Amino acid sequence: MPVIAVLIPSDTSSPERMPPGLDAFEGRAEVRITDPDGLPQALEGADALFLWDFFSEAVESAWPHADRLQWIHVAAAGVDKLMFDELAASQVTVTNAQGFFDRPIAEFVLGAVLAQAKEFALSHRYRTERRWVHRETRRIQGQRAMIIGTGAIGRETARLLRAVGMEVRGVGRTARREDPDFGDVVSSEELAEHAGWADHLINAAPLTPQTAGLISAEILAAMNPEAHLVNIGRGESVDEPALIEALQTGGIGFASLDVFAEEPLPQDSALWDLDNVLISPHMSGDVVGWSAALAEQFVENAERWLAGETLNNIVDKDRGYVPRH
Template sequence: MSPESPSPAASRAGEPLTVAIAVPLEAELVEAIRAVDPAVTVLYEPDLLPPERFPADHVGDPAFVRGPEGEERYWKLVNSADVLYGFPNESAAGFARVVAENPRLRWVHAMAAGAGAAVKASGVSRAELERVTVTTSAGVHALPLAEFAVMGILNGLKRTAELAADQQAKHWPELRIPTRLAAGSHVVIAGLGEIGLETARLARALGLTVSGTKRNAEPIEGIDEVATAGRLPELVSHADALVNTLPGTAYTDGLIGREVFAAMRPGTILVNVGRGTVVDEAALLEALEAGTVGYACLDVFAVEPLPADSPLWAHPRVLVSPHTSALSAAENRLIAERFASNLRSFLDGAALPHTVDPVHFY
């Protein structure tokens, strides 16, 4: 399936349509969704939703309990909708249940950019996924992820991990070690989608040159070289940094492993803002010990939360971020605006962007 798919049996403008808000959302953003079309009924019962603990907390307070009556009301609400804003209970199990129980459901908009993993985990059949289209919030998170990726590159170039260690030890080194310039350095981006291209834009603004991978290796303006993933070892052989933005699929599992690390120059920087399964963590630790990877800035991991016994926690040249790099105070507004735009397209029978592929789940 392409990033844009035909709108799934959409209602025409002016015809009745029911949208249910299944996750916590500010009242003013609910009103913005209602304003898309007067024929759209938006179901929103905030007392059935857990309070947000912070901006864009889609799961809400885990201590929240609906009780039997509230639970019944909640499932009656989501099972009466043609369209859902968010997975019920923001979980794969909630998605599976609503697909099974709600025969009128045609479209679910997920809060995550990488919702394919949750769709796959739900176990919903391909036939049901042909009936119920899932769109993601891909693109909404591109800028914060790109800023985080560039921060990781700069951390590696400017030796911030060593500076922090010296500060902690109150150590003023006798020899001052030069840092590397961003200008003139080269970054390879594995995955030149929206996040990758936004990362490339910011990197180029700092004077870095950029190459990268894409399924279709067609030229992209401003990118020195575009190649398929099979040529990643060749690309990293002359790179100062490698940024992963790829989703977790059968094709990307362990893609950045021993072959890629062996091709790197000593001191290469690794940033991962894609999915943790793309990086072979055992091979990464070997590369860190060998000095092939000089610094790793990691927001995602093969197992999350990162197990307490993982050596990555204490490694002096690794920054561990708890899968939070995509978060921003503006996230709820941006997702609601994306959904409102998609809703207009749905009503008009136009294609919906960023649909989850029912076979490959990205």
Template sequence: MPKIVALHELSQEQIHRIEDAAPEYEVISGKYKELPSGTVSGADILMGWSGAAAEEALAENSQVRWIQVWSAGVDRMPLQELDARNIQLTNASGVHSIPISEHIFAFMLAYARNLHQAVRHQSRNEWDKSGIFHELSGKTAVIIGVGQIGSAAARIAQAFGMKTVGVRRSGKDDPHIDVMYTTEELDQALGQGDFVINILPLTEETKGLFNADRFAAIKEGAFFINVGRGPSVDTTALVDALKSGHLAGAGLDVFEEEPLPADHPLWNMEQVMLTPHTAGDTEHYNERVMDIFVENLKAFVEGSPLPRNVIDYERSY
């Protein structure tokens, strides 16, 4: 009997959904270290991933043909090895559109209405009305990496009366982006933003993309948001742009080094808001990943191409 192995505990409801979609498959779930040796290599489909399971999943005798990971980013996956073994890889892209777009606007609204300073004053029992209070209406949001999350963020931005500028590899139009640029035109787009929002995946092309030159291209006084990948930003260059005042502030959820070291200067910069890589977290996470997995599973069982979130190994996303 073919097997589906989940590297975490599944609820009975989740197991029933899988069994309904693939009645000929045995479903096994549990943490890797608790599973008998050979369970992963004997799986046809693997749900989840861990470094501990990698050796077995990629072993010569492994039967794994498809891996569904629980994250959107796959930059830490052994993509070359998976490609060489003809293992299909699907991610959780689409799960994050709502929580991350809302997280982006949490940063933007907090900055615009000076809430980050108000919270600091509250912690010190200070009644302080100083500061500049902005409005999002009439401002320009530049969204770097327009996919599902970027499109969702742009839709919200338009509802606030903002102009939306997008950057994506193809330059393909999006209904919620007023002006779209290709990645080759990145600097031209950066110069227009009051808010610059990085949602890029991590690839060889995006690693360190936001360096001193990129920050210099951003309009002076802009607010920078990173909810993409930490290593796409040169942190030293970011700190320098903040210290000089070229950037008015930043909202950061991801970092080159995680956890962010306790002595890092970003912690104590009052114009910076930090969250510990939680922008994509939501109480609905697992059910949304299951929706993606079950839709793909039905196609897999029928021998049809997987319809959602298949990773292109050449592009690394």
């Protein structure tokens, strides 16, 4: 009988500590539930590994125990926390949760764009100060959004922003024209030349060697002083100290951040003190029902695996994401 190891969080207070639906495999597979401490032992003889504890970095140190592993499924869109050289070089297939988060995250981005344009953060501050201050705000129709990352989340975001009348461009590995969702895609190497075009610069890219530190001090300096940075990709794609300085000195206008270089955001981060940020605790995709949906997505993929069919959402381990078909 095939063996499926399931890594759950060590935190016993976690409300969704156990994925639902694993009883579907009864009589067809041995399911080994383990926390990170038990992972080395659980991996011995395991054919598949389900990372329900999706940001765990425990796999690398347990790797010598993976003596017959064929497949790892991660219940997250980004696999950067999992990936390491031996895994990339191995025959093990990695799949992820692509698909589920696209629409919720695209909605979060549209909400952040509107909240910035309509100055909701300032209205919330003025409420606590009992101040009635009329301002002229912005129309988003015709505003310009530049989306870094042309994967599934970036594409859904592009479609949603276009549906409300915004002008959209993409930023990808290679420049191209007439993309069905983005129209023009500029190369990430040329981002500095193009960043000034955007009213909203949105990072929807996975963390890879190409995107680490991509939104540098230079890119921030090239942005419009009123512009808005949205990050729903990974914190490490932004030079966070440079971002803090840009927000403090008027280099850019506002930042809506769902991800950070260190999470939870450390208590001494200067971001907490800024009025011109939205700090969201890495939850933009986690809409009601997310947990059950991610478990279901794994069960569906495991059914394919047990039946010998091709898996869904196979990650290109060199690129760090699921390539577009």
